[in-house]
Amino acid sequence: MTIRQLSVFVENKTGHLNEILSVLARNNININALTVADSSDYGLLRMLVSDPEKAVEALQEEHYSVRIHEVLSLEMGAAPGSMSKILDLFTAAGLFIEYVYAFSFGSKSVLVIRTNNKEKAVEVIEKNNLKTIRESDLKATL
Amino acid sequence: MIWNEKIECMSRNQMRDLHSERLKELVNRTYNNVAFYRKRMKDLGVKPADIHSIDDIVKLPFTYKTDLRDNYPFDLFAVPMKDIVRIHASSGTTGKSTTAGYTQYDIDNWKELISRCLTMSGINSGDIIQISYGYGLFTGGLGIHYGAENIGCTVVPVSGGNTRRQLQIMSDFGTTVLACTPSYALHLADALTEHGYSLKEMKLKVGIFGAEPWTDNMRLELEKKWGINAFDIYGLSEIMGPGVANDCIEHAGLHVQEDHFFPEIVDSHTKLPVRDGTEGELVFTTLTKEGIPLIRYNTRDLSTLNHEKCACGRTMVRMKKITGRSDDMLIISGINLFPSQIEHVLLEMGETSAHYMLYIDKENNLDTLELLVEMNESNLMETIRDLQMLSRKIENALNSAIGLNVKVRLVEPKTIAHSEGKVLRVIDRRMK
Numbered sequence: 001m002t003i004r005q006l007s008v009f010v011e012n013k014t015g016h017l018n019e020i021l022s023v024l025a026r027n028n029i030n031i032n033a034l035t036v037a038d039s040s041d042y043g044l045l046r047m048l049v050s051d052p053e054k055a056v057e058a059l060q061e062e063h064y065s066v067r068i069h070e071v072l073s074l075e076m077g078a079a080p081g082s083m084s085k086i087l088d089l090f091t092a093a094g095l096f097i098e099y100v101y102a103f104s105f106g107s108k109s110v111l112v113i114r115t116n117n118k119e120k121a122v123e124v125i126e127k128n129n130l131k132t133i134r135e136s137d138l139k140a141t142l
Numbered sequence: 143m144i145w146n147e148k149i150e151c152m153s154r155n156q157m158r159d160l161h162s163e164r165l166k167e168l169v170n171r172t173y174n175n176v177a178f179y180r181k182r183m184k185d186l187g188v189k190p191a192d193i194h195s196i197d198d199i200v201k202l203p204f205t206y207k208t209d210l211r212d213n214y215p216f217d218l219f220a221v222p223m224k225d226i227v228r229i230h231a232s233s234g235t236t237g238k239s240t241t242a243g244y245t246q247y248d249i250d251n252w253k254e255l256i257s258r259c260l261t262m263s264g265i266n267s268g269d270i271i272q273i274s275y276g277y278g279l280f281t282g283g284l285g286i287h288y289g290a291e292n293i294g295c296t297v298v299p300v301s302g303g304n305t306r307r308q309l310q311i312m313s314d315f316g317t318t319v320l321a322c323t324p325s326y327a328l329h330l331a332d333a334l335t336e337h338g339y340s341l342k343e344m345k346l347k348v349g350i351f352g353a354e355p356w357t358d359n360m361r362l363e364l365e366k367k368w369g370i371n372a373f374d375i376y377g378l379s380e381i382m383g384p385g386v387a388n389d390c391i392e393h394a395g396l397h398v399q400e401d402h403f404f405p406e407i408v409d410s411h412t413k414l415p416v417r418d419g420t421e422g423e424l425v426f427t428t429l430t431k432e433g434i435p436l437i438r439y440n441t442r443d444l445s446t447l448n449h450e451k452c453a454c455g456r457t458m459v460r461m462k463k464i465t466g467r468s469d470d471m472l473i474i475s476g477i478n479l480f481p482s483q484i485e486h487v488l489l490e491m492g493e494t495s496a497h498y499m500l501y502i503d504k505e506n507n508l509d510t511l512e513l514l515v516e517m518n519e520s521n522l523m524e525t526i527r528d529l530q531m532l533s534r535k536i537e538n539a540l541n542s543a544i545g546l547n548v549k550v551r552l553v554e555p556k557t558i559a560h561s562e563g564k565v566l567r568v569i570d571r572r573m574k
Contacts, residue, residue, distance in 0.1 A: 007524060009517050011554050037526050041551050044526055063556035065517035069524045098525050114524070 001125065001132040002070040004052040005112065008045040009065035012038070020045065020064065027058040032138055033103040033112065046101070048112070048138065069114075072121055075131040076102070076109040083111060086130065090115060093124045105138055145261035145293070146254070149401050150456045154449065157457070161196035161404055164429035169193045169202070172435050175220040178213055179203075179437060196404065199427060200415060205439045210240040210380060218434050219243045226433055231279045232379045232478060242281070242379050243433035249288070251430060252382055255399050256289020259388035262397065262454075263348055263373040265319055267294030270345075272312060274322035274330075275353065275476075276302040281383025282353050282476070286321050286375075289385065295319070302326070305333050316345045323476050324351040324360055324372075329507035331367040341369060350375050352384055353476040355443075355464045361393070374463060380439055381426050387461055392453050395460030402430045405461060406438070407447050410468040421446050423468050424461065442469045472568065474502065474546055475509045481567050484513065487539050493532060494518060499558045502570045509572065511548040513540070519555050 010016055017036070024031065030050035037044045049055045052068050059066040076082040083102065090097065095115040102111045110133050115121040125132060144150050152160070170190045172179040182203040183189065192201060210218065219226065226243040244252070265271065271290045275282030283301055290297045300311055302322070308330055311317065320327060327349055334341065346368055352375035364372045376396050377384035386403050387396035398405045406415050407422040416422045424443045428436050446462045472479045481500065488496045497516040502509060515536060523529045533550040540548045 007522050009522055009529075009552070009554060011557070039526050039530065042529070042553075044529070060519045063519060063554070065519055065522045065555050067520060067522040067524075098527070 001072060001122065001134070003048060003073040003112070003133060003135050003138075004068050005071045006045075006047045006049055006052055006055055006059075007067050007069055008047070008059060010036070010043045010045050012040075012042055017045065020059065023058055023062050023064075024049065024055060027054060029055050029058070032105060033101065033110070035101040037099060046099075048103075050139070072113050072115075072118070072125070073133040074111045074113065074125065075133050076111050078109060082109070086111060089124050089128055089130075090121065093120055095120055095124070108133070108137075110138075143261050143264070143266065144455065145258040150258060150397070150458055152401075152457055154457060157400065158196060160401055161429065162194075164401075165196050165199060165404070165427065166190070166193050168427070168429055168435055168437070172220060172437060176218060176435070178209065178218055199404065199406070199438065202427075202437050204413065204425065205436050207240065207380070207442075214239070215241045216243065218436075220435050221245055221432055228284075229279075230281045230284075230379055230383065232281075239279075240380060241434075242383075245432040248382075248431055248433050251402060252285060252385060253288040253292045255382070255385040255402065256286055257292045258399065259373075259375055259385050260286075260289060260293055260295070260319075260350065262388050262390045262456075263319075263350060264371065264391060265290075265293065265295065265348055265350075269318045269348070270296040270298060270315055271319040271321060271350075272298045272300055272308070272315070272317040274300055274302055274308055274320065274326060275384075280476075281377070281379045285377070285383035285385060286350065290321075305330060306337055309334065309337050309339050312346065313339055313343050318345050319348045319350060320346055320368075320370075321350040321375075323353050324349075324356040324364060325354065325475070325504070325507050325509065327351055327364055327372075328360070328367070331364070332507055344368075346370050349373065352376060354473045355466075358393075358463065376461070376464070378441060380436060380441075381428055382431070386426070389463075390452060390454040390456065394452065395448055395462055397452070397456050397458040398447075398461050400459050402428065404429055405447060405459060407445065408440070410444075418447050418449055421462075421465070424464075442467050442471065444468055470568070472502065472570070474511060477545055479544055479546065483544050484540065484567075487543050488515065488536070491536065491539060493521065494536070494552070495555065497558050498567060500568045502568065502572055504572045511546060513548050513550050514553045514558060515550055516555050516558055517552055 031047055033048040035046050056066050098114045100113045173190045186203055188201050225245050227246050228244045231239040231241045273283055273286055277283030347370055349370050349372040361372045374389040375384045377386040387398040389396050404427040406425040408425055409416050409422050421444055424441045424445045426439050443464045444466045445464055448460045451457050470481055485496050495516040495518055499514040501512045536550045
C-alpha cells in the first residue's frame with residue numbers, strides 16, 4: 001500500500017537539479033517518477049527510484065539533505081474520471097491532500113498521494129477495496 | 143555652556159585626588175558587600191588596604207560581561223533590594239539578560255550626567271526634545287528623559303518607532319532636539335519627503351545620537367541632511383546607560399564623566415594600560431555607583447584617551463569615537479548581538495545544522511538581518527509547508543532569544559564556506 005519516496009532539498013540554482021540527477025545516474029539508479037514542489041528560495045524534489053537506500057547514501061555522500069518517506073500509492077483505471085473518483089472518496093472522508101502526483105508505469109496508471117491523516121486514508125482505501133501498488137510492482141515490469 | 147563647571151573644568155590634580163578618594167571608598171564597599179568581588183580580590187591577593195591612590199587600580203581584577211551573566215539577576219548588587227529604586231536590563235545570550243539596579247542616588251547622578259551632556263550639546267530650557275529612544279528596560283529613553291527635564295527642556299517622550307508619527311510630532315510641536323540612534327535619524331531624514339514634509343517646516347537644531355557606533359562621515363551626513371549639529375552620546379547599560387561620555391561642540395572626542403566613571407585603555411592582549419593616543423580596550427570603573435558598582439569593567443569597545451584640555455574649556459578626559467570592538471559583538475538597531483547566541487538557538491532546536499551565515503544590511507537606513515541556515519543531511523521535512531514552518535520556528539526562537547527580527551533562509555548542507563581557521567559567520571554590509 002505504501003511505497004518509499006525520496007525527498008531531496010534543492011536550492012533554486014541554475015543547473016542544480018541536473019547535478020542531483022547525475023549523482024543518481026553515476027550510481028546506476030533508475031527514476032520511476034519525479035516531481036518538484038517549489039517555493040521562492042528552494043524546492044522539494046520527490047522521486048520514486050529503483051533503489052531508495054542506495055540513492056540516499058549516494059546523495060548524502062554529496063551533502064544533499066535527503067530523506068525517505070512512506071507514501072500511499074494506488075493503481076488507477078485508465079478510463080477518464082478514474083482519479084477524480086478516488087479523490088471523491090478521500091474528500092467524503094474529510095481528508096485533504098498535502099501533495100499528489102501521478103505517473104504511468106507499463107500499462108498501469110499510478111497515483112501517489114499524501115493526505116493529512118494517514119490512518120484515515122488507509123481506512124478509506126481498505127473500505128473501498130482500492131487497488132494499491134507496492135514497490136515490487138514497479139520492479140516487476142522493468 | 144557648561145552645566146557643572148566645578149567638575150567639568152577641574153584641574154587634573156584635583157580630579158586625580160577625587161579619583162583616589164572615590165576608588166578607595168568603592169573598593170571598600172564592594173569588598174564588604176559583593177561576594178563576587180571579595181572572592182576576586184582574595185584570589186588576586188588584594189585587600190582594600192592595598193589601594194592608596196588611583197594608580198593602584200591596576201592591582202584590581204577586571205570584570206567582563208560574562209561575570210554579569212553568571213551573576214544574573216541580582217548577585218552583583220551591592221545594596222539590599224529595598225534600596226534599589228529601578229532595574230534596567232539588556233537582552234542577552236541564552237535568554238539571560240544582564241541587569242542593572244539603581245539606587246535613588248544613582249538615578250540622581252544619572253540625571254546630573256545627562257544634564258551635563260545635553261548642555262555640552264548646546265541644549266537649554268528653551269528646547270523641545272523629542273526622545274525617540276525606546277522607553278522600557280532599555281536605558282536609552284528613561285535615561286535621557288530625566289536629565290532633559292532637569293535642565294528644563296520640554297520633553298516629548300515619544301519612544302521609538304512609527305516614522306509618520308515621529309515626523310508629525312516633530313513638525314506640529316516644533317521639536318528642536320532629536321534624541322535617537324543615528325541610523326534612525328537617517329531613516330527619518332530620508333522619510334521626510336515621502337511623508338509630505340520638508341526641512342523648512344522643521345525647527346530641529348541638535349541631534350543627540352548614540353546606542354550604536356557611527357562614523358564621523360555619518361555625523362557629517364546627518365548634519366547636512368537635517369541642517370543640525372549632531373552629537374555622539376556614549377553609554378552602556380552595565381555602566382549606567384547613556385551619558386557616560388558625550389561629544390562637545392569641538393567634535394574632538396567625547397568627554398568622559400570621569401568623576402563617576404574612571405576610564406582606562408588597556409592592550410587587548412596583555413590587558414596592561416597603554417598611553418594616551420594608543421588604541422586598546424576601553425575599561426570603566428564606576429566610582430560612585432551604589433546599585434551595581436563595577437570594577438574595571440572591560441567594555442571590549444576599542445578607543446583611545448586624550449587628557450589634554452579641550453578647546454571648549456573642559457578638562458575632562460576625552461575618548462575617541464568608538465572605532466570597533468575587540469570581540470565579535472555586533473550592534474544591531476542598538477541591540478547587542480553575539481554570533482554565539484544564534485548558534486545556541488540553532489543547537490537548542492536541533493532541527494537543522496548549527497552552521498549559519500548572517501547577513502546584515504541596511505534598508506531605508508534600518509538594520510536588517512538575514513540568516514542562512516544549513517539543513518541536515520538526514521533530517522528533511524516532507525512538505526514545503528513543514529519547511530516554511532521550520533523557518534518560522536527558528537525566526538520566533540531567535541526573536542525571543544535576541545529581541546531582533548531575523549529572516550531565515552534554509553540552504554543545503556555544506557554550502558556555507560567551512561574554511562579552516564577562523565570561520566566567517568557574519569557579513570556586515572552596513573558600512574559604506
